[in-house]
Amino acid sequence: DTHEWQQLGQWIEANQRKQLLSVQELTTSIYRPSWHIAPPQGLLNDPNGFIYHQGEYHLFYQLYPFACDHKDKYWAHVTSTDLLNWTTQRIALCPSDWFDSHGVFSGHAVSNGDELMLFYTGNVRIGEQRDRITTQCLATSNDGLHFTKHGPVVDTLPPSVTPHCRDPKIVQHGDHWLMLLGAQHQTVDHQLQGRLAIYRSDDLYHWSYQGLYGDELGQFGYMWECPDLFELNGQLAGIICPQGIKSSSEHYKVPHHNGYIKASLDQDGHLTLGDFTTLDYGFDFYAPQTAETPDGRRLLIGWMGLPDETDQPSCQDGWLHQLTCLRELSWEDGKMFQRPARELQALRGAKKQYNFTEASVNQAIPLDTKSYELRTTMTWPETGQNTIRLMDNGEQYCDIILDSDSQRILLDRSHTHSTDGEQIREITWNTGEDVELQVLADHSSLEIFINNGEYAMTARVFTPEDATCLQLISDRPQLWQDVTLWPLG
Protein backbone atom coordinates (compact mmCIF):
# COMPACT_ATOMS: atom_id res chain seq x y z
CA ASP A 1 0.00 0.00 0.00
CA THR A 2 1.67 3.21 -1.18
CA HIS A 3 0.21 5.28 1.63
CA GLU A 4 1.68 2.99 4.26
CA TRP A 5 5.08 3.08 2.61
CA GLN A 6 4.93 6.88 2.48
CA GLN A 7 4.16 6.95 6.16
CA LEU A 8 7.05 4.62 6.86
CA GLY A 9 9.31 6.87 4.77
CA GLN A 10 8.24 9.90 6.84
CA TRP A 11 8.83 7.98 10.04
CA ILE A 12 12.32 7.02 8.94
CA GLU A 13 13.14 10.61 8.01
CA ALA A 14 11.86 11.97 11.31
CA ASN A 15 13.72 9.32 13.22
CA GLN A 16 16.86 10.01 11.27
CA ARG A 17 16.73 13.69 12.24
CA LYS A 18 16.27 12.80 15.87
CA GLN A 19 19.39 10.71 15.94
CA LEU A 20 21.77 12.96 14.01
CA LEU A 21 24.83 14.18 15.85
CA SER A 22 25.59 17.90 15.96
CA VAL A 23 27.98 19.33 13.38
CA GLN A 24 30.55 19.86 16.08
CA GLU A 25 30.29 16.27 17.26
CA LEU A 26 30.69 15.15 13.67
CA THR A 27 33.80 17.14 12.84
CA THR A 28 35.89 17.11 16.01
CA SER A 29 36.95 13.48 15.75
CA ILE A 30 40.75 13.38 15.59
CA TYR A 31 40.49 10.20 13.53
CA ARG A 32 38.39 11.73 10.78
CA PRO A 33 40.22 11.51 7.43
CA SER A 34 40.90 14.75 5.60
CA TRP A 35 40.49 13.38 2.07
CA HIS A 36 39.03 9.86 2.24
CA ILE A 37 35.31 9.16 2.16
CA ALA A 38 33.93 8.43 5.64
CA PRO A 39 30.39 8.35 7.01
CA PRO A 40 29.03 11.47 8.73
CA GLN A 41 27.83 9.16 11.50
CA GLY A 42 27.16 5.46 11.90
CA LEU A 43 28.88 2.51 10.25
CA LEU A 44 30.14 2.41 6.67
CA ASN A 45 30.99 -0.82 4.92
CA ASP A 46 31.18 -1.81 1.24
CA PRO A 47 31.42 0.68 -1.61
CA ASN A 48 28.46 0.13 -3.96
CA GLY A 49 27.38 1.10 -7.47
CA PHE A 50 30.62 2.85 -8.42
CA ILE A 51 30.11 4.16 -11.97
CA TYR A 52 30.68 7.01 -14.42
CA HIS A 53 27.24 8.12 -15.62
CA GLN A 54 26.21 11.19 -17.63
CA GLY A 55 29.39 13.18 -16.97
CA GLU A 56 29.66 12.36 -13.27
CA TYR A 57 31.03 9.67 -10.98
CA HIS A 58 28.45 8.12 -8.69
CA LEU A 59 29.57 6.20 -5.67
CA PHE A 60 27.35 4.66 -3.03
CA TYR A 61 28.26 2.91 0.16
CA GLN A 62 26.66 0.63 2.72
CA LEU A 63 25.65 2.68 5.74
CA TYR A 64 23.88 2.00 8.99
CA PRO A 65 23.33 5.62 9.97
CA PHE A 66 22.21 5.35 13.58
CA ALA A 67 25.03 3.51 15.38
CA CYS A 68 28.40 1.85 14.82
CA ASP A 69 26.69 -1.49 14.25
CA HIS A 70 25.93 -3.83 11.37
CA LYS A 71 22.17 -3.30 11.31
CA ASP A 72 19.76 -2.65 8.44
CA LYS A 73 21.88 -1.10 5.69
CA TYR A 74 21.11 1.96 3.51
CA TRP A 75 22.84 3.07 0.32
CA ALA A 76 24.50 6.44 1.01
CA HIS A 77 25.37 8.39 -2.15
CA VAL A 78 28.22 10.73 -3.14
CA THR A 79 28.99 12.22 -6.56
CA SER A 80 32.04 13.83 -8.12
CA THR A 81 33.28 15.17 -11.43
CA ASP A 82 37.00 15.08 -10.55
CA LEU A 83 37.30 12.08 -8.16
CA LEU A 84 38.63 14.45 -5.48
CA ASN A 85 35.70 16.60 -4.40
CA TRP A 86 32.72 14.46 -3.43
CA THR A 87 29.27 15.90 -2.83
CA THR A 88 27.07 14.08 -0.35
CA GLN A 89 23.65 13.47 -1.89
CA ARG A 90 20.41 12.41 -0.27
CA ILE A 91 20.33 8.76 0.87
CA ALA A 92 19.69 6.78 -2.33
CA LEU A 93 18.02 3.66 -0.94
CA CYS A 94 16.43 2.97 2.45
CA PRO A 95 15.57 -0.46 3.89
CA SER A 96 11.89 0.42 3.77
CA ASP A 97 10.19 -2.23 1.60
CA TRP A 98 9.08 -5.80 2.08
CA PHE A 99 11.94 -7.02 -0.12
CA ASP A 100 14.76 -5.06 1.61
CA SER A 101 13.39 -4.35 5.09
CA HIS A 102 16.52 -5.65 6.86
CA GLY A 103 19.12 -4.17 4.57
CA VAL A 104 19.60 -2.75 1.11
CA PHE A 105 22.68 -4.88 0.66
CA SER A 106 25.59 -4.44 -1.74
CA GLY A 107 25.47 -4.30 -5.51
CA HIS A 108 26.62 -2.52 -8.66
CA ALA A 109 25.27 0.04 -11.10
CA VAL A 110 24.64 0.10 -14.86
CA SER A 111 24.60 3.33 -16.89
CA ASN A 112 21.86 2.70 -19.46
CA GLY A 113 21.50 5.86 -21.54
CA ASP A 114 19.83 8.48 -19.33
CA GLU A 115 18.95 5.89 -16.77
CA LEU A 116 21.08 4.93 -13.79
CA MET A 117 20.22 1.38 -12.74
CA LEU A 118 21.15 0.03 -9.32
CA PHE A 119 21.18 -3.71 -8.73
CA TYR A 120 21.36 -4.75 -5.10
CA THR A 121 20.49 -7.57 -2.74
CA GLY A 122 17.31 -7.21 -0.74
CA ASN A 123 17.88 -8.67 2.72
CA VAL A 124 14.90 -9.69 4.84
CA ARG A 125 14.86 -11.50 8.17
CA ILE A 126 11.72 -13.21 9.45
CA GLY A 127 10.52 -15.13 12.45
CA GLU A 128 12.12 -15.90 15.75
CA GLN A 129 15.01 -17.67 14.04
CA ARG A 130 15.55 -14.54 11.92
CA ASP A 131 15.54 -16.68 8.78
CA ARG A 132 17.09 -14.89 5.84
CA ILE A 133 15.16 -14.18 2.64
CA THR A 134 17.33 -13.01 -0.21
CA THR A 135 16.31 -11.47 -3.52
CA GLN A 136 18.18 -9.46 -6.15
CA CYS A 137 16.48 -6.12 -6.68
CA LEU A 138 16.51 -3.19 -9.09
CA ALA A 139 16.11 0.56 -8.58
CA THR A 140 16.35 3.14 -11.37
CA SER A 141 16.74 6.89 -11.66
CA ASN A 142 16.50 9.41 -14.47
CA ASP A 143 18.11 12.30 -12.61
CA GLY A 144 20.80 10.26 -10.84
CA LEU A 145 19.48 11.35 -7.43
CA HIS A 146 15.97 10.02 -6.88
CA PHE A 147 15.59 6.27 -7.24
CA THR A 148 12.46 4.25 -7.92
CA LYS A 149 12.51 0.73 -6.57
CA HIS A 150 11.24 -2.00 -8.91
CA GLY A 151 11.50 -4.79 -6.35
CA PRO A 152 13.08 -8.18 -6.97
CA VAL A 153 14.23 -9.11 -10.49
CA VAL A 154 15.52 -12.43 -9.14
CA ASP A 155 13.20 -13.73 -6.44
CA THR A 156 14.36 -17.32 -5.98
CA LEU A 157 17.64 -18.92 -5.03
CA PRO A 158 19.68 -21.07 -7.42
CA PRO A 159 19.37 -24.83 -6.73
CA SER A 160 21.50 -25.98 -3.75
CA VAL A 161 22.45 -22.41 -2.84
CA THR A 162 21.71 -21.14 0.70
CA PRO A 163 20.19 -17.67 1.30
CA HIS A 164 23.77 -16.39 1.33
CA CYS A 165 23.55 -15.30 -2.28
CA ARG A 166 24.25 -11.62 -2.86
CA ASP A 167 26.13 -8.61 -4.21
CA PRO A 168 25.09 -8.54 -7.91
CA LYS A 169 27.66 -7.43 -10.48
CA ILE A 170 26.24 -6.86 -13.97
CA VAL A 171 28.49 -7.27 -17.03
CA GLN A 172 27.65 -6.91 -20.69
CA HIS A 173 28.54 -10.01 -22.71
CA GLY A 174 27.91 -9.81 -26.45
CA ASP A 175 24.24 -8.98 -26.98
CA HIS A 176 23.13 -9.89 -23.47
CA TRP A 177 23.91 -9.25 -19.80
CA LEU A 178 25.26 -11.44 -17.03
CA MET A 179 24.63 -11.04 -13.31
CA LEU A 180 27.35 -12.48 -11.07
CA LEU A 181 26.45 -13.22 -7.47
CA GLY A 182 28.55 -14.29 -4.52
CA ALA A 183 26.95 -17.57 -3.44
CA GLN A 184 27.15 -20.26 -0.82
CA HIS A 185 26.73 -23.72 -2.29
CA GLN A 186 25.60 -26.57 -0.05
CA THR A 187 27.00 -29.88 -1.34
CA VAL A 188 25.15 -33.20 -1.03
CA ASP A 189 27.30 -34.03 2.00
CA HIS A 190 26.36 -30.66 3.57
CA GLN A 191 29.66 -28.89 3.01
CA LEU A 192 29.40 -25.15 2.45
CA GLN A 193 31.39 -23.82 -0.49
CA GLY A 194 31.90 -20.33 -1.88
CA ARG A 195 30.89 -20.10 -5.55
CA LEU A 196 29.68 -17.61 -8.16
CA ALA A 197 26.10 -17.88 -9.41
CA ILE A 198 25.42 -16.44 -12.87
CA TYR A 199 22.10 -15.22 -14.27
CA ARG A 200 21.53 -14.02 -17.81
CA SER A 201 19.25 -11.35 -19.30
CA ASP A 202 18.51 -9.70 -22.65
CA ASP A 203 16.88 -6.58 -21.21
CA LEU A 204 18.24 -6.14 -17.65
CA TYR A 205 14.73 -6.74 -16.22
CA HIS A 206 14.14 -10.47 -16.87
CA TRP A 207 16.81 -12.83 -15.61
CA SER A 208 17.22 -16.58 -15.99
CA TYR A 209 19.57 -18.78 -14.03
CA GLN A 210 22.57 -20.08 -15.92
CA GLY A 211 24.74 -21.94 -13.41
CA LEU A 212 27.18 -22.07 -10.56
CA TYR A 213 30.89 -21.45 -11.25
CA GLY A 214 34.23 -21.76 -9.52
CA ASP A 215 34.68 -25.53 -9.12
CA GLU A 216 38.28 -25.05 -10.33
CA LEU A 217 39.06 -23.64 -6.86
CA GLY A 218 37.66 -26.68 -5.04
CA GLN A 219 36.84 -26.19 -1.35
CA PHE A 220 37.93 -22.56 -1.07
CA GLY A 221 36.04 -21.02 1.85
CA TYR A 222 32.39 -21.24 2.89
CA MET A 223 31.21 -18.11 1.08
CA TRP A 224 32.40 -15.69 -1.62
CA GLU A 225 31.23 -12.10 -1.27
CA CYS A 226 31.26 -9.05 -3.51
CA PRO A 227 32.35 -10.32 -6.95
CA ASP A 228 33.60 -8.02 -9.70
CA LEU A 229 34.63 -8.91 -13.27
CA PHE A 230 36.35 -6.65 -15.81
CA GLU A 231 38.99 -6.50 -18.51
CA LEU A 232 42.42 -5.09 -17.72
CA ASN A 233 44.96 -4.63 -20.51
CA GLY A 234 43.30 -7.45 -22.45
CA GLN A 235 43.07 -9.82 -19.47
CA LEU A 236 39.68 -10.71 -17.99
CA ALA A 237 40.02 -10.55 -14.21
CA GLY A 238 37.66 -11.34 -11.37
CA ILE A 239 37.71 -10.13 -7.77
CA ILE A 240 36.12 -12.06 -4.91
CA CYS A 241 36.13 -11.90 -1.12
CA PRO A 242 36.26 -15.51 0.03
CA GLN A 243 35.44 -16.23 3.66
CA GLY A 244 36.94 -19.10 5.59
CA ILE A 245 40.07 -19.86 3.55
CA LYS A 246 43.27 -20.50 5.44
CA SER A 247 45.97 -17.87 5.44
CA SER A 248 49.60 -18.86 5.05
CA SER A 249 50.46 -16.31 7.77
CA GLU A 250 50.39 -17.23 11.46
CA HIS A 251 49.19 -13.67 12.19
CA TYR A 252 46.19 -13.83 9.88
CA LYS A 253 43.36 -15.62 11.68
CA VAL A 254 40.27 -13.72 10.55
CA PRO A 255 38.18 -15.51 7.90
CA HIS A 256 37.77 -12.53 5.56
CA HIS A 257 40.05 -12.43 2.51
CA ASN A 258 40.28 -10.50 -0.72
CA GLY A 259 41.87 -11.33 -4.02
CA TYR A 260 41.85 -11.50 -7.79
CA ILE A 261 41.64 -14.31 -10.27
CA LYS A 262 42.44 -14.63 -13.96
CA ALA A 263 39.14 -15.45 -15.61
CA SER A 264 37.73 -16.37 -19.00
CA LEU A 265 34.19 -16.35 -20.33
CA ASP A 266 33.19 -18.43 -23.34
CA GLN A 267 30.63 -17.26 -25.90
CA ASP A 268 27.76 -18.70 -23.89
CA GLY A 269 28.85 -16.87 -20.75
CA HIS A 270 30.39 -19.87 -18.98
CA LEU A 271 33.08 -18.71 -16.60
CA THR A 272 36.42 -20.39 -15.88
CA LEU A 273 38.57 -19.23 -12.98
CA GLY A 274 42.33 -19.44 -12.47
CA ASP A 275 44.43 -19.17 -9.30
CA PHE A 276 43.57 -16.76 -6.50
CA THR A 277 46.07 -14.01 -5.55
CA THR A 278 45.69 -11.62 -2.62
CA LEU A 279 44.98 -8.08 -3.73
CA ASP A 280 45.77 -6.22 -0.50
CA TYR A 281 47.94 -7.73 2.24
CA GLY A 282 46.99 -5.24 4.98
CA PHE A 283 44.52 -5.47 7.85
CA ASP A 284 41.59 -3.47 6.60
CA PHE A 285 40.59 -4.10 3.02
CA TYR A 286 37.42 -5.76 1.79
CA ALA A 287 34.60 -5.71 -0.76
CA PRO A 288 36.33 -3.56 -3.42
CA GLN A 289 34.50 -2.37 -6.53
CA THR A 290 35.81 -1.00 -9.80
CA ALA A 291 34.58 1.51 -12.38
CA GLU A 292 35.84 2.46 -15.82
CA THR A 293 36.80 6.10 -16.44
CA PRO A 294 35.89 7.84 -19.72
CA ASP A 295 39.58 7.60 -20.75
CA GLY A 296 39.53 3.82 -20.30
CA ARG A 297 41.26 3.41 -16.94
CA ARG A 298 39.97 0.94 -14.34
CA LEU A 299 39.68 2.45 -10.85
CA LEU A 300 39.19 0.47 -7.68
CA ILE A 301 37.86 1.57 -4.30
CA GLY A 302 37.48 -0.70 -1.28
CA TRP A 303 36.09 -0.74 2.21
CA MET A 304 38.87 0.05 4.70
CA GLY A 305 37.51 -2.37 7.25
CA LEU A 306 36.50 -5.97 7.81
CA PRO A 307 33.13 -7.56 8.63
CA ASP A 308 33.72 -8.41 12.30
CA GLU A 309 35.47 -5.20 13.36
CA THR A 310 33.03 -2.99 15.24
CA ASP A 311 35.16 -1.68 18.06
CA GLN A 312 37.49 1.05 16.90
CA PRO A 313 38.34 4.33 18.68
CA SER A 314 36.33 6.44 16.21
CA CYS A 315 33.13 4.82 17.58
CA GLN A 316 33.44 7.17 20.54
CA ASP A 317 32.90 9.96 18.01
CA GLY A 318 29.88 8.27 16.47
CA TRP A 319 31.34 6.91 13.24
CA LEU A 320 33.13 3.78 12.07
CA HIS A 321 35.14 2.82 8.99
CA GLN A 322 35.97 4.60 5.75
CA LEU A 323 36.70 3.84 2.12
CA THR A 324 40.19 3.39 0.68
CA CYS A 325 41.79 5.82 -1.72
CA LEU A 326 41.00 5.33 -5.39
CA ARG A 327 43.47 3.00 -7.04
CA GLU A 328 44.32 2.65 -10.69
CA LEU A 329 44.57 -0.97 -11.79
CA SER A 330 46.74 -2.49 -14.49
CA TRP A 331 47.69 -5.97 -15.58
CA GLU A 332 51.48 -6.36 -15.85
CA ASP A 333 53.60 -9.55 -16.09
CA GLY A 334 50.61 -11.72 -15.29
CA LYS A 335 49.74 -9.77 -12.11
CA MET A 336 47.31 -7.10 -11.03
CA PHE A 337 49.04 -3.87 -9.99
CA GLN A 338 47.36 -1.07 -8.06
CA ARG A 339 48.63 2.49 -7.73
CA PRO A 340 46.98 5.55 -6.18
CA ALA A 341 44.81 7.16 -8.87
CA ARG A 342 46.72 9.92 -10.66
CA GLU A 343 43.95 12.40 -9.72
CA LEU A 344 45.13 12.19 -6.09
CA GLN A 345 48.35 14.04 -6.99
CA ALA A 346 46.26 17.23 -6.96
CA LEU A 347 46.03 16.85 -3.16
CA ARG A 348 49.79 17.34 -2.80
CA GLY A 349 51.09 20.43 -1.01
CA ALA A 350 54.70 21.66 -1.17
CA LYS A 351 57.19 18.84 -1.63
CA LYS A 352 59.71 18.23 1.14
CA GLN A 353 62.88 16.22 0.86
CA TYR A 354 64.48 14.54 3.87
CA ASN A 355 68.09 13.55 3.31
CA PHE A 356 69.12 11.06 5.92
CA THR A 357 72.55 11.08 7.48
CA GLU A 358 73.90 8.91 10.28
CA ALA A 359 72.78 11.65 12.67
CA SER A 360 69.17 11.68 11.54
CA VAL A 361 68.58 7.93 11.38
CA ASN A 362 67.14 6.62 14.66
CA GLN A 363 65.74 10.10 15.44
CA ALA A 364 62.06 11.03 15.45
CA ILE A 365 61.45 13.67 12.80
CA PRO A 366 58.27 15.74 13.20
CA LEU A 367 56.25 15.98 10.02
CA ASP A 368 53.59 18.25 11.57
CA THR A 369 50.84 16.40 9.76
CA LYS A 370 49.13 13.02 9.75
CA SER A 371 47.93 13.40 6.20
CA TYR A 372 50.70 12.95 3.67
CA GLU A 373 52.21 11.00 0.81
CA LEU A 374 55.65 9.56 1.39
CA ARG A 375 58.02 7.95 -1.09
CA THR A 376 61.30 6.21 -0.45
CA THR A 377 63.30 3.12 -1.27
CA MET A 378 64.26 0.95 1.66
CA THR A 379 67.45 -1.06 1.40
CA TRP A 380 66.96 -4.73 2.11
CA PRO A 381 69.16 -5.47 5.15
CA GLU A 382 71.64 -8.33 4.81
CA THR A 383 71.09 -9.08 8.49
CA GLY A 384 68.62 -7.82 11.11
CA GLN A 385 65.92 -5.30 10.31
CA ASN A 386 65.37 -1.98 8.63
CA THR A 387 62.30 -0.14 9.87
CA ILE A 388 60.30 2.91 8.94
CA ARG A 389 58.16 4.13 11.85
CA LEU A 390 55.09 6.21 11.07
CA MET A 391 52.38 8.06 13.03
CA ASP A 392 54.80 8.13 15.97
CA ASN A 393 54.79 10.10 19.25
CA GLY A 394 57.39 8.02 21.04
CA GLU A 395 54.77 5.81 22.68
CA GLN A 396 52.46 4.89 19.87
CA TYR A 397 53.44 4.19 16.29
CA CYS A 398 53.11 1.84 13.34
CA ASP A 399 56.14 0.10 11.81
CA ILE A 400 56.98 -1.18 8.35
CA ILE A 401 59.80 -3.63 8.99
CA LEU A 402 62.09 -5.31 6.48
CA ASP A 403 63.08 -8.44 8.32
CA SER A 404 65.97 -10.33 6.79
CA ASP A 405 65.74 -13.30 9.19
CA SER A 406 62.18 -14.23 8.29
CA GLN A 407 62.52 -12.81 4.74
CA ARG A 408 59.32 -10.86 5.22
CA ILE A 409 58.02 -7.34 5.10
CA LEU A 410 56.03 -6.85 8.29
CA LEU A 411 53.39 -4.24 8.96
CA ASP A 412 53.17 -3.99 12.75
CA ARG A 413 50.49 -1.89 14.43
CA SER A 414 50.81 -3.48 17.88
CA HIS A 415 51.89 -0.11 19.37
CA THR A 416 48.72 1.75 18.47
CA HIS A 417 45.37 2.18 20.28
CA SER A 418 44.17 -1.37 20.31
CA THR A 419 41.35 -2.33 18.01
CA ASP A 420 39.67 -5.69 17.88
CA GLY A 421 41.62 -6.34 14.70
CA GLU A 422 44.91 -8.17 14.30
CA GLN A 423 48.33 -6.57 14.87
CA ILE A 424 50.75 -7.94 12.27
CA ARG A 425 50.49 -8.48 8.55
CA GLU A 426 53.25 -9.72 6.28
CA ILE A 427 54.47 -10.24 2.75
CA THR A 428 57.07 -12.87 1.95
CA TRP A 429 60.18 -11.20 0.50
CA ASN A 430 62.85 -13.70 -0.48
CA THR A 431 64.46 -11.89 -3.41
CA GLY A 432 66.70 -9.68 -1.24
CA GLU A 433 65.72 -6.75 -3.44
CA ASP A 434 65.32 -3.22 -2.12
CA VAL A 435 61.76 -2.19 -1.43
CA GLU A 436 60.24 0.80 -3.18
CA LEU A 437 57.53 2.39 -1.01
CA GLN A 438 54.71 4.83 -1.58
CA VAL A 439 52.64 5.51 1.54
CA LEU A 440 49.42 7.50 1.76
CA ALA A 441 48.58 8.57 5.32
CA ASP A 442 45.34 10.21 6.41
CA HIS A 443 44.98 10.72 10.20
CA SER A 444 43.93 7.17 11.07
CA SER A 445 44.92 5.18 8.01
CA LEU A 446 47.96 4.06 6.05
CA GLU A 447 47.86 2.73 2.51
CA ILE A 448 51.17 1.25 1.51
CA PHE A 449 52.06 0.53 -2.12
CA ILE A 450 55.16 -1.56 -2.66
CA ASN A 451 57.30 -1.82 -5.78
CA ASN A 452 55.26 0.56 -7.87
CA GLY A 453 51.92 -1.04 -7.01
CA GLU A 454 52.90 -4.70 -7.18
CA TYR A 455 51.74 -5.15 -3.57
CA ALA A 456 49.43 -3.11 -1.35
CA MET A 457 48.84 -3.11 2.41
CA THR A 458 46.01 -1.12 3.97
CA ALA A 459 45.60 -0.39 7.68
CA ARG A 460 43.52 1.67 10.06
CA VAL A 461 46.05 3.07 12.52
CA PHE A 462 44.77 4.84 15.61
CA THR A 463 47.44 6.92 17.35
CA PRO A 464 47.10 10.21 19.27
CA GLU A 465 46.86 13.53 17.48
CA ASP A 466 50.48 14.40 18.26
CA ALA A 467 51.79 11.16 16.72
CA THR A 468 53.10 12.96 13.65
CA CYS A 469 56.73 11.82 13.64
CA LEU A 470 58.63 9.73 11.18
CA GLN A 471 61.61 7.65 12.22
CA LEU A 472 63.98 5.45 10.28
CA ILE A 473 65.44 2.73 12.44
CA SER A 474 68.50 0.71 11.59
CA ASP A 475 71.78 -0.34 13.16
CA ARG A 476 73.39 0.52 9.82
CA PRO A 477 72.33 4.13 9.21
CA GLN A 478 74.26 4.33 5.96
CA LEU A 479 71.64 2.02 4.43
CA TRP A 480 69.07 4.81 4.34
CA GLN A 481 68.02 6.63 1.27
CA ASP A 482 66.15 9.91 0.97
CA VAL A 483 62.49 10.34 1.77
CA THR A 484 60.19 12.57 -0.28
CA LEU A 485 57.03 13.83 1.35
CA TRP A 486 54.02 15.86 0.33
CA PRO A 487 51.39 16.99 2.84
CA LEU A 488 47.97 16.02 1.47
CA GLY A 489 44.87 18.09 1.92
Ligand code: FRU
Ligand atom coordinates in the same frame (compact mmCIF):
# COMPACT_ATOMS: atom_id res chain seq x y z
C1 FRU B 1 30.31 -7.57 2.63
C2 FRU B 1 28.82 -7.73 2.88
C3 FRU B 1 28.09 -8.07 1.61
C4 FRU B 1 26.70 -7.61 1.94
C5 FRU B 1 26.97 -6.37 2.73
C6 FRU B 1 25.96 -6.06 3.79
O1 FRU B 1 30.93 -6.77 3.57
O2 FRU B 1 28.61 -8.73 3.86
O3 FRU B 1 28.17 -9.42 1.23
O4 FRU B 1 25.95 -7.34 0.79
O5 FRU B 1 28.23 -6.53 3.32
O6 FRU B 1 26.21 -4.82 4.39
